[in-house]
Amino acid sequence: MEKRLLFGWLILPDFSWLNRSVSWKALIFGAAFLGLLAFGFLAIGGVPIAADRPDGWLTRHLLHFTFKQSVANSARYVEAPKDLAAEGRVRLGAHEFAMVCANCHGAPGLGQSAVALSMSPRPQYLPRVVDQFTKDDLFVIVQHGVKFSAMPSWPTALRDDEVWSMVAFVRQLPKMDAKTYQNLIALPQDPTTAPAMVAAEPAALRPSDTQRDVSPVHEYEYAAPSVGFSDPLVRTHPVAVCAGCHGKEGDGSATGGEAPDLTIQDSGYLKAALDAYSGGRRKSGYMQEIASELSAQQIAALADYYAGLPVHPMPATAPPKPDLVKRGETIALQGIQESATPACANCHESAGSEITRAPHIAGQSDTYLRRQLGAMRLGGRGSTGVWNPMLAVAHGLDENDIAAVAAYYSTQKPTKGGAQTAAATLPSGDIASGHGLFTTVCTKCHLNGGRGDQEGLVPDITLVAAPYALQTLDAFRAGVRVNNKMLEVTQALSYRDIADLAAYLNSLPPQKALAPVDAAAAARGAAIATKGDNGRGIPACLGCHDIKGVTALPLISRLQGQSAVYLQARLDLFATAEPGDITALNPMPAIARQLTSQERADLAAYFASVSPLPKSASIQGAQASPENPNRTVN
Numbered sequence: 001m002e003k004r005l006l007f008g009w010l011i012l013p014d015f016s017w018l019n020r021s022v023s024w025k026a027l028i029f030g031a032a033f034l035g036l037l038a039f040g041f042l043a044i045g046g047v048p049i050a051a052d053r054p055d056g057w058l059t060r061h062l063l064h065f066t067f068k069q070s071v072a073n074s075a076r077y078v079e080a081p082k083d084l085a086a087e088g089r090v091r092l093g094a095h096e097f098a099m100v101c102a103n104c105h106g107a108p109g110l111g112q113s114a115v116a117l118s119m120s121p122r123p124q125y126l127p128r129v130v131d132q133f134t135k136d137d138l139f140v141i142v143q144h145g146v147k148f149s150a151m152p153s154w155p156t157a158l159r160d161d162e163v164w165s166m167v168a169f170v171r172q173l174p175k176m177d178a179k180t181y182q183n184l185i186a187l188p189q190d191p192t193t194a195p196a197m198v199a200a201e202p203a204a205l206r207p208s209d210t211q212r213d214v215s216p217v218h219e220y221e222y223a224a225p226s227v228g229f230s231d232p233l234v235r236t237h238p239v240a241v242c243a244g245c246h247g248k249e250g251d252g253s254a255t256g257g258e259a260p261d262l263t264i265q266d267s268g269y270l271k272a273a274l275d276a277y278s279g280g281r282r283k284s285g286y287m288q289e290i291a292s293e294l295s296a297q298q299i300a301a302l303a304d305y306y307a308g309l310p311v312h313p314m315p316a317t318a319p320p321k322p323d324l325v326k327r328g329e330t331i332a333l334q335g336i337q338e339s340a341t342p343a344c345a346n347c348h349e350s351a352g353s354e355i356t357r358a359p360h361i362a363g364q365s366d367t368y369l370r371r372q373l374g375a376m377r378l379g380g381r382g383s384t385g386v387w388n389p390m391l392a393v394a395h396g397l398d399e400n401d402i403a404a405v406a407a408y409y410s411t412q413k414p415t416k417g418g419a420q421t422a423a424a425t426l427p428s429g430d431i432a433s434g435h436g437l438f439t440t441v442c443t444k445c446h447l448n449g450g451r452g453d454q455e456g457l458v459p460d461i462t463l464v465a466a467p468y469a470l471q472t473l474d475a476f477r478a479g480v481r482v483n484n485k486m487l488e489v490t491q492a493l494s495y496r497d498i499a500d501l502a503a504y505l506n507s508l509p510p511q512k513a514l515a516p517v518d519a520a521a522a523a524r525g526a527a528i529a530t531k532g533d534n535g536r537g538i539p540a541c542l543g544c545h546d547i548k549g550v551t552a553l554p555l556i557s558r559l560q561g562q563s564a565v566y567l568q569a570r571l572d573l574f575a576t577a578e579p580g581d582i583t584a585l586n587p588m589p590a591i592a593r594q595l596t597s598q599e600r601a602d603l604a605a606y607f608a609s610v611s612p613l614p615k616s617a618s619i620q621g622a623q624a625s626p627e628n629p630n631r632t633v634n
Contacts, residue, residue, distance in 0.1 A: 051120040063121070067146060074144070075136035081161075084135065084168045088256025088367065093169030094184040095244045095255075096286055099230040101126075101166075104150065109178020119150050127173040138167045156211060156283035158380030161371045163285070165258065188254050189243030191233055195305065198236050199225065199295035208292055209280030224278045224292040234293050238302055241290070249312040257314055257365030262306040264313075264360045264414040270303035272357055273384050282382040311414045313363045320366065320407035328408025331401060333425050337495050339396035340478035342471055342555060342585075343424035344405060347389070349415050350423060351552035355544055357385030362421055363414030369406035373397060386539060387587035389555065396480075424554075426466060427495070429503025437501050441489060450508065456515045456563030456608075463561055465615045466506035467554030473498045480585075510612030512561050517609040525606030528599060536594045541603065547613050555585060561612030567604035575600065 041047070055063070083089065098107065104116040104123040116123050133141070143163045145153030154163050169184075205223040214220075228234065233241050242262075247254035250262040262270065276282035277291035278299065291299070335343040347358035361369060375381045377394040397405070415421055442450060445458055452458040464472075475481040477490035477498070490498070532540035541559075543549070550556045559567060574592035592600065 051118065053120075055120065060121075063148070071133070071137050071140050074140045075134065078136040078139050080135050080139070080167075081164055084164060084171075086168070086256070086258075086367075088258040089165045089168045090172060091169075091184055092245060092255040092258040092286075093165040093167070094181070096162075096166060097169055098185040099241075100289065103229055108173065108176045108181040116150075121149050123150060126170060127176070130170055131174050135167055135171060138170055139163055142166050142170070155285040155288050156380070158283045158378070158382070159285055159375055160378065160380075161375055185244070187240050187244050188248040189240045191237045191240040194237045194240040194243070195301075196236060197238055197298045197301045197305075200297050203295035203297075206279065206296070208278060210288070211280065211283075225295050226292045228289055228293040230289055230293060234290060238290075238294060238298060239305060242302070242306075245286070246306075250306045250309045251312045251314045252365050252368060253314045256317070257367040258371070260368045261312075261314060261364055261414075263309045263311050264363055264416050265307060266360075266416065267303045267307035269357060269359055269384070270306055271300055273359075274299040274303065276382065276384045280382075282384055283380055311363070311416050313414060314365060320411065324404050324407045325411055327400070328404035328406070331397075331405050332408050333422060334427075335424075336396055336401070337474060338478065340471070340475040340480045341393055341396035344409075345422060345424040346553055346555065348409075349412075349421040351548075355549055355553050355556070356387075356389060359384075360415055361409045362412035364409060366406045366410035369409060370402055373402040373405065377402070387590065389585045389587075392480075392585040424467075426470060426502075427499040429466070429499035429501070431500070431503050431507050433497075434500035434502070434504025437493070437497055438504050441493075442501070445485070448514065450505070451511065451514055452563055452566070454514055456513070456565030457569075458563075459566045460511075460513070460562055461505060462508040463510045463558045463612050464505050465550070465554075465558070466502040468550070468557060469502035469505045470498060471554050473501065506615055510558075510561060510615065512611060513563055513608040515563060515565065515608070517564055518605050519609070521602045521605035522609040523606075525599070525602035525604070528595075528603055529606050533594075538591060538594050541607075545607075550613060558613050559607040560610045562607060564601075564604040564608035567607055568601050571595065571600040571604060572597070 054060075102110065103113060104119075105126045106112040106116075108127055112123070112125055130138070139160075141151070143154050143157070143160070145151045154166075203225045205221075205225070208222050208224045208226070210222055231241050242250075243254065245255050245259035246252055246262055247259075252259045252261045265273075273282065274287075274291045274294065277284060277287040278294065280288060282288075294302070331341070332344040332348075335341045344361075346352050347356045348361050352358065353360075372381065373390075373394055376388070376390045377397060379391055381391075382388065383391075394402075412421060438450065442461065446461050447453050447458065450460065450462045452460045461469075472481065473486075473490055473493070474495070476483055476486040477493065479487060493501070528538065529541040532538045532543070544553075544556050545559050550558050571588075571592050574586075574588045575595065577589050595603070
């Protein structure tokens with residue numbers, strides 16, 4: 001047979017014989033006729049889909065071959081964690097398996113459900129088949145599920161750490177006997193002694209985002225309370241079920257700290273967390289399943305119950321290394337300069353937690369903290385409050401940073417009841433040096449002694465206090481906050497220069513906006529600023545941007561007295577920004593999108609019309625500690 005050259009290098013056979021022996025028109029007509037026959041066969045219901053008719057040999061082997069090859073291909077990109085054999089991780093996976101997976105796959109000492117064995121394809125008895133798969137294969141199957149079977153994907157795609165805990169348990173099945181299995185899933189809390197929390201009937205439904213909202217949506221009910229696969233005790237004695245992972249004392253000891261200590265949290269936070277799990281705003285394959293089965297009354301009762309328990313810190317299995325704890329303390333109290341990562345203490349164990357709804361983490365399990373920080377670094381976990389700044393903060397942490405922060409906070413005494421631990425510390429700045437930098441660098445754009453231009457296009461930087469100035473300038477320098485001009489300016493500054501500038505700016509007396517303000521617009525803006533609009537999910541601006549907010553949390557800007565033109569430009573930018581354009585440290589894009597153009601202009605006018613907020617005297621003239629020049633002594 002002749003050969004042909006295609007593109008000068010690819011050799012192809014000569015198919016001219018086909019033109020001589022077969023009519024192309026006949027081939028096309030034949031293919032179309034066969035297609036119509038196949039469609040007609042499907043249209044009259046000729047394909048059997050009954051589950052009680054077993055698949056033929058070819059179908060069964062073809063599907064299984066396709067399944068194994070697909071899993072093996074995806075598993076090539078998976079990297080298993082090193083602590084997969086940790087006892088707490090295995091126990092955590094065991095409880096989820098017992099509540100959900102055992103319903104179909106059976107368990108050591110238990111057969112499979114008659115309903116599961118009536119499925120097509122049938123779920124396999126895992127103790128006999130798990131060893132056919134690698135740990136990476138198992139991760140792919142548990143994480144993504146199997147299409148055209150009853151095997152679901154993990155309830156959230158954002159929690160690899162939970163999937164690995166399930167894999168950790170499943171890998172033990174082939175060598176596990178019935179007694180070992182029963183010991184793993186035994187509930188530390190006797191249901192007969194656990195407080196009854198029966199849901200009121202009928203319970204009002206509330207929306208729930210499962211990340212699986214697919215068309216046609218009207219055929220499904222994405223709502224809670226839901227009918228779940230978990231232990232029926234959830235509906236009557238949820239405390240007994242919670243004890244499986246959190247322990248009878250609520251401290252997480254049942255799973256070696258894989259589950260958090262609930263006793264260190266207050267009732268408000270626990271209720272908000274359960275509400276967030278139930279609505280799908282916070283992600284967890286374990287907790288979304290449990291919380292979505294609870295009524296609002298049960299959620300409130302559970303929150304009050306665990307908040308009322310005495311703090312019962314779980315003893316550490318091994319004390320962390322002192323140098324690791326010291327590194328964690330630095331990050332917790334000072335942040336990381338290189339990546340503009342703010343100090344953990346800005347929110348946690350401080351007054352800032354009232355704004356971000358940050359949980360207490362002092363005394364929390366080292367293991368749990370590492371898992372959560374790892375999940376947030378990958379963009380998972382979602383949010384309990386209005387927004388979760390940790391999804392952005394954790395991006396600035398590497399594995400060593402995460403281990404250090406977890407080690408530090410796990411060694412701290414819990415601060416339940418509103419108590420606060422050591423506050424975030426500021427590097428001291430020299431006001432005189434800052435004044436020199438201000439006059440040579442800042443006033444080129446920020447005219448009128450830093451108050452900005454008369455038109456209001458440039459912000460008034462005399463309004464800012466040291467903590468916000470320090471964090472913002474460092475964010476510009478690290479590229480975390482995007483502004484090409486400010487990147488150019490701050491790249492020429494050292495961290496010491498930034499600290500000096502922050503100290504000088506803090507010393508400047510704040511003054512009212514230079515440009516005149518539309519009084520009618522300001523009056524309209526006052527309503528949203530003070531009350532918000534619950535119907536559209538718009539919180540009151542003064543819930544954060546008041547003196548309490550800007551003092552408690554340096555990430556919050558002082559808007560009072562700022563230029564209306566500048567403020568409106570920022571709000572318009574937030575409202576039109578594409579996802580990812582603005583750091584997740586800022587909740588404003590989501591809020592600004594709910595505002596009309598007129599409302600944004602009115603809010604800008606309102607804040608420009610009111611008197612600037614006073615600055616804290618405690619951070620002016622701070623002196624450097626001789627032991628640590630980056631540590632402020634108040």
